[in-house]
Amino acid sequence: MNRLYHYPLSPFCRKVRLSLAEKKIEVELVEERYWEKDPDFLRRNPAGKVPVLKMGNRTMADSTAICEYLEDAHPTPALLPATPEGRYEMRRLVAWFDDKFNAEVTTKLMGERVFRKVMGTGYPDSTNVKAGAKAIKYHIDYMTWLLDQRRWLAGDQMSLADFAAAAHLSCLDYISDVDWNRSEVVKDWYAKIKSRPAFRSILADQVPGFPQPAHYADLDF
Known part of the structure; x- marks a missing residue:
């Protein structure tokens, strides 16, 4: 296994x-x-x-x-674009979310609201929380700009870039830190990802001390 x-x-x-x-x-x-x-x-x-x-x-x-x-x-189904240009863009965006988004948003919101509690390192730092709440708006606006030009984040096919972004946003959504009303385009994109069978186990996650919000597993928000 x-x-x-x-x-x-x-x-x-x-x-x-x-x-x-x-x-x-x-x-x-x-x-x-x-x-x-x-x-x-x-x-x-x-x-x-x-x-x-x-x-x-x-x-x-x-x-x-x-x-x-x-x-x-396991190349099927493909999660990397077929062209060198497409693979570059996919890798660029994976790095964007795993590095920039993670540093500016995830660690400041998840890190303060969740990991300080589970790791026993004290109370949330409100300065970090405010900085993360401000930064996520910029990132959602950037995603909106990308999705206004493309079907998926890196191009016309779903790729690892979409999974990287959805992984971060789904964690933040678990603690109700995503304003889905800021962008209908991003909300529609997330609804497509959220509805995939691959997402089912993530929607079923239960973390002790942090109950799911009512909308988290709702495919229609």
Whole structure:
């Protein structure tokens, strides 16, 4: 059995889960409190980060490296565009969400509202929360600009760029930190992603101490 060591509200884990599910690769989910630095987990990934995917005798870390491995090993359905230009744009946007969006939004909202509590590191820093709430507006506006020109974020076909963005936004949506009324275009895009069978396990996530908002698993918002 394939096994994914993950944390439910990690966008990097969710990106891998979406890729696995889209490719219909069955996997056992093992929740890992990676911040506790369990020695067994550190042997799987000395960096001490999730996700970690075990497939057969191979143990793999880093969400983007895992997703591209899955694409090479299981190319159907394709999540990377066919052209070099398309692949460049997809990789650029994956980096945008996993680096820039993560630093400016996810770590400031999820990090303060959720991870401070689960890790026991104190109370939320209101300055960070306000900065994240301001920054997400800019990112939603940028997504609106992209989607005004394209069917999906990186082009005319769904790709890992869409899964990277949806992974971050779905985590924030779990704590009601996305203003879906800011952009009908982005809301419609997310509704398409949210309705895919690959998204079902993510919509079923339950995190102790953080109940789902009523709209979270509603495909019609």
